[in-house]
Amino acid sequence: MKPTDAPSESFSRGFGRKDAAGAEQIQSRAESAARESGAQAAYNLLLRSEVVAGWRKPSLALYDHTLHLIGGGEKYGCTMAAALQDDFDVTLIAHRPVTLDRLMDWYDLDLSRCRVKIMPIDFFEKIGQGQINPDLVSDRVANPFLAVSRESGNYDFFVNNSMLEMVYPLANVSLFVCHFPERQRGAYFYAQHYGQLICNSRYTASWIEKKWRISPNHHIYPPVDMEPPPSAMTPKENIILSVARFEVGGSKQQAEMISAFQRLRVRDARGLPGWKLVLCGGSALPNPYLDRIRNMLRAQPGLPVELQVNISQGELKKLYARAAVFWHFCGLNQSNPAQVEHFGMSTVEAMQNRCLPVVFDGGGQREIVDSGISGYRFSSIGELLSLTLKVIGDPGRREQLGLAAQLRGGDFTRAIFSNRVTGLFKRLAAAYAAGGPLAGPSPEAEQ
Amino acid sequence: MDEQGKAEIARLKEYYRARKEAASTLEELAGKPIRHHFPVDLWQLSDSEIDGEMGKRLSFLNDDIDCRPTPDITSHRRILGPVVVLFKKILFKILRPYSNTLFTRQNRFNEELVAFHLATFIRLRRLEERWLRQEQQGQEIKERLEELRGNQESGLPKHEAD
Numbered sequence: 001m002k003p004t005d006a007p008s009e010s011f012s013r014g015f016g017r018k019d020a021a022g023a024e025q026i027q028s029r030a031e032s033a034a035r036e037s038g039a040q041a042a043y044n045l046l047l048r049s050e051v052v053a054g055w056r057k058p059s060l061a062l063y064d065h066t067l068h069l070i071g072g073g074e075k076y077g078c079t080m081a082a083a084l085q086d087d088f089d090v091t092l093i094a095h096r097p098v099t100l101d102r103l104m105d106w107y108d109l110d111l112s113r114c115r116v117k118i119m120p121i122d123f124f125e126k127i128g129q130g131q132i133n134p135d136l137v138s139d140r141v142a143n144p145f146l147a148v149s150r151e152s153g154n155y156d157f158f159v160n161n162s163m164l165e166m167v168y169p170l171a172n173v174s175l176f177v178c179h180f181p182e183r184q185r186g187a188y189f190y191a192q193h194y195g196q197l198i199c200n201s202r203y204t205a206s207w208i209e210k211k212w213r214i215s216p217n218h219h220i221y222p223p224v225d226m227e228p229p230p231s232a233m234t235p236k237e238n239i240i241l242s243v244a245r246f247e248v249g250g251s252k253q254q255a256e257m258i259s260a261f262q263r264l265r266v267r268d269a270r271g272l273p274g275w276k277l278v279l280c281g282g283s284a285l286p287n288p289y290l291d292r293i294r295n296m297l298r299a300q301p302g303l304p305v306e307l308q309v310n311i312s313q314g315e316l317k318k319l320y321a322r323a324a325v326f327w328h329f330c331g332l333n334q335s336n337p338a339q340v341e342h343f344g345m346s347t348v349e350a351m352q353n354r355c356l357p358v359v360f361d362g363g364g365q366r367e368i369v370d371s372g373i374s375g376y377r378f379s380s381i382g383e384l385l386s387l388t389l390k391v392i393g394d395p396g397r398r399e400q401l402g403l404a405a406q407l408r409g410g411d412f413t414r415a416i417f418s419n420r421v422t423g424l425f426k427r428l429a430a431a432y433a434a435g436g437p438l439a440g441p442s443p444e445a446e447q
Numbered sequence: 448m449d450e451q452g453k454a455e456i457a458r459l460k461e462y463y464r465a466r467k468e469a470a471s472t473l474e475e476l477a478g479k480p481i482r483h484h485f486p487v488d489l490w491q492l493s494d495s496e497i498d499g500e501m502g503k504r505l506s507f508l509n510d511d512i513d514c515r516p517t518p519d520i521t522s523h524r525r526i527l528g529p530v531v532v533l534f535k536k537i538l539f540k541i542l543r544p545y546s547n548t549l550f551t552r553q554n555r556f557n558e559e560l561v562a563f564h565l566a567t568f569i570r571l572r573r574l575e576e577r578w579l580r581q582e583q584q585g586q587e588i589k590e591r592l593e594e595l596r597g598n599q600e601s602g603l604p605k606h607e608a609d
């Protein structure tokens with residue numbers, strides 16, 4: 001996307017004036033905008049005139065269709081809102097009930113200057129779908145997200161943190177945050193109409209270009225804030241840790257981890273005395289995949305594998321502090337790029353705790369772990385076993401790589417994320433308040 | 448002047464807000480023609496995306512099995528309109544048994560076709576799952592063989608040899 005002129009560049013001239021002539025000028029410009037491009041264009045012009053005159057700070061809506069669920073993408077959006085709430089009048093738009101208190105508790109953030117707006121969507125209730133699943137929307141039905149498009153036109157800035165390409169932006173300044181392009185261009189595809197496109201990793205950027213044929217303008221890694229205070233650093237224990245959601249489809253591959261751990265014990269001449277595997281992650285109920293994991297463990301009572309499901313943040317922090325090695329399999333033996341880790345927040349969390357990562361060589365993991373320097377990347381189970389045995393057998397090397405991992409993990413902190421976000425939005429807000437041309441989608445991207 | 452200007456802008460905003468809320472289409476709101484749909488390039492899809500696409504298309508076929516016409520009979524004539532509508536309705540009712548004989552056969556054919564496609568889809572999915580399992584087992588066997596070969600050559604567990 002390239003910066004282009006706003007629809008009526010000349011209207012900026014009357015914005016700064018606070019006299020009667022200025023008001024008249026704005027009125028006539030609003031009328032002409034309405035004649036040329038409709039009532040929304042006139043409304044946008046009036047919204048902007050208030051900010052240019054300095055009467056209020058810009059309003060910003062951050063939309064996430066799964067805001068009511070805890071997750072990495074939602075944390076990204078909420079951290080963004082927390083960073084922007086002093087410079088903008090921030091509203092979080094959700095479809096299902098969720099409170100600010102809950103969001104603040106989930107992500108350990110201060111969102112006290114934000115507000116939440118709930119907009120129920122009838123479409124998904126009518127077809128009896130518990131979840132808001134955009135895959136159910138086709139060109140055969142009216143776009144259920146049109147209501148969100150309408151709502152977007154009530155704000156100066158609109159941030160779509162949903163990677164939901166079915167929302168057409170009507171605000172003066174629009175930003176699309178893409179955590180991964182899950183769908184191909186198809187029914188109600190409007191991602192190309194956003195002025196700015198932000199992606200969370202280079203891996204995601206490459207797939208946005210491939211699938212949607214548009215190029216992201218900004219690349220901001222997600223915020224990871226698992227850094228322990230120096231006093232909380234404890235000696236490492238013989239724990240191999242995995243932190244990943246127990247996905248119903250098994251995409252995080254905890255079952256494969258158990259098998260690999262068994263093989264690791266066989267491969268080590270002494271049977272890995274004192275080492276255990278801890279599988280930690282969130283899960284919704286009921287979860288057949290988690291049941292399968294439980295059954296696997298029940299069948300081998302002697303296998304030192306611990307299951308920690310839905311534990312608190314405090315307990316998770318303690319686990320990271322104790323664990324020596326971190327495993328992450330997501331993406332192994334997958335042909336679908338969406339099933340490969342788009343970034344890998346849990347890997348960074350482990351690294352911030354000096355927990356040595358041994359992770360699948362694919363997706364966003366390649367951008368985090370420098371193999372042989374700040375951890376290891378593997379392409380097959382055989383390679384994983386060799387690498388894990390190598391670090392288990394050499395505590396000195398493990399310690400050295402762990403320190404390098406911790407240093408690298410420091411590149412993805414909340415402070416760094418917030419600085420990048422506020423920097424970008426301050427630039428956009430300054431251009432907006434100056435009344436000059438705004439960055440918009442390029443004409444070819446609009447096709 | 449600030450207060451007067453603010454009040455004027457607020458009044459205008461209310462006016463245009465009401466107007467934009469009355470707009471019924473996205474085109475009206477955006478003030479320009481918008482392209483809503485892009486054809487899906489099936490060749491670009493990954494295996495699991497194709498799987499989803501096949502399921503979606505199959506459900507569309509299923510929705511369209513019954514191809515009997517259910518026309519919305521209307522007329523634009525102001526005075527004669529109700530008479531024209533009545534006449535069309537009667538005609539449609541009279542012809543229905545004849546058209547139905549044709550469409551019933553077509554519907555049966557559609558049903559069979561959808562069922563056949565569904566069976567093929569299920570079969571394909573099962574075959575794929577089996578093939579994937581075998582591929583993984585093959586990979587595992589290959590790795591274990593390599594491990595054994597390595598152990599035999601060095602006489603030590605691999606990490607100790609390193």
